[in-house]
Amino acid sequence: GQSKQPPIRLQFFVAYSAPSSRAAMATLESVMKTLEDRVELEVIDVIRSPERALEEGILVTPALIRLFPGPKRTLIGDLRSESALRRFLHDSPLQPER
Amino acid sequence: MSIAAAPSISKLATGIDGFDRLSGGGVPEGRTTLLVGGPGTGKTVFALNTLANRLRDAGESGIFVTFEEDADTLIANAASFGWTLSSGGAAEGGPGIFVLDAKLNPDVAQSGDFDLNGLIGALTALKERTGARLIVLDSIDWLLAMLDSGAARRRELLRLRQWLRQEGATALLTAKTDQPLEGDAESALAYLPYMTECVVVLHHEVSRRVARRWIRLLKYRGAAHNSNASPLLIRSGGIMVIADKVDMG
Secondary structure, eight states: OOOSSOOEEEEEEEOTTSHHHHHHHHHHHHHHHHOSSOEEEEEEETTTOHHHHHHTTOOSBSEEEEEESSSOEEEESOOOOHHHHHHHHHOOTTSOOO | OOOOOSOOOOEEOOSOHHHHHHTTSSEETTSEEEEEEOTTSSHHHHHHHHHHHHHHHHOOOEEEEESSSOHHHHHHHHHHTTOOOEETTOOSSSOOEEEEEOOOOTTOEEOSOOBSHHHHHHHHHHHHHHOOOEEEEEOHHHHHHTSSSHHHHHHHHHHHHHHHHHHTOEEEEEEOOOSOTTOOTTSGGGGHHHHOSEEEEEEEEEETTEEEEEEEEEEETTSOOOOSOEEEEEETTEEEEOOOOOOOO
């Protein structure tokens, strides 16, 4: 069943035209299906919404930002390592990065 | 019917008189100029001075993308020459020189390949907001250092060049390297001269405790120019280049 915790909140800055972004989106989608936690995900294409890239200081894509649970942290790249992605989604500051 | 001279590309005066004489009018407009030289040769000051002069002389806004220096240090450096930079997209209206802080946060985790579409997006938005057509990217080495392979570096240089071309922007790219640009073909830096129409080399030497600086036009596609080294001074008001008129011989 769905855990009662508040959902993980993510922002995902991508460029639909770029291979690394497409690969990352596929990996994130498949990992999210296996998660028990609820996830709120906002996907932003930096080419279609350049203002968002400027305001959020996004330099490279793909860039996955975890807003909650804090502190805000970022993972860039095509997410080729699912384990790195899972750690990124679940690590809380108390838990040292493995 | 006048005999059409070779189509001379239009030039953007930098307002640095000696350089404008050296180059027969300034940097190629709508094209990319590479300012290459070791640390302390005045690349960043030259680029800042050009932005400040365009704002003063032509009321044109400019964008300074900093990959290496903190935005506030850069703003303070510029202020020491009397030039005003504003950070981010703070365009409450009116022309200005806008700093885009493009330093990659060191504690960002990475997993796999990435590209610079984010920078392209941010630049597009800032250019839209400010109407700036002169863009400085300081320095390109730091931009390339973010990328893991020669192929990725060349791909992202091409992406940047394509965006600059499509936007009709005049770009000044600084490159820190002082080893010969022709270096090994693998390094993207050896690739830079092919994507830039104008290459300016700055040199800095200290002998008997006297610092001497020079500037030289290594390449200027499609335009006559004076390619011998000219002394360059960094004064409180900015850059001075001692050069006589280019001989159109």
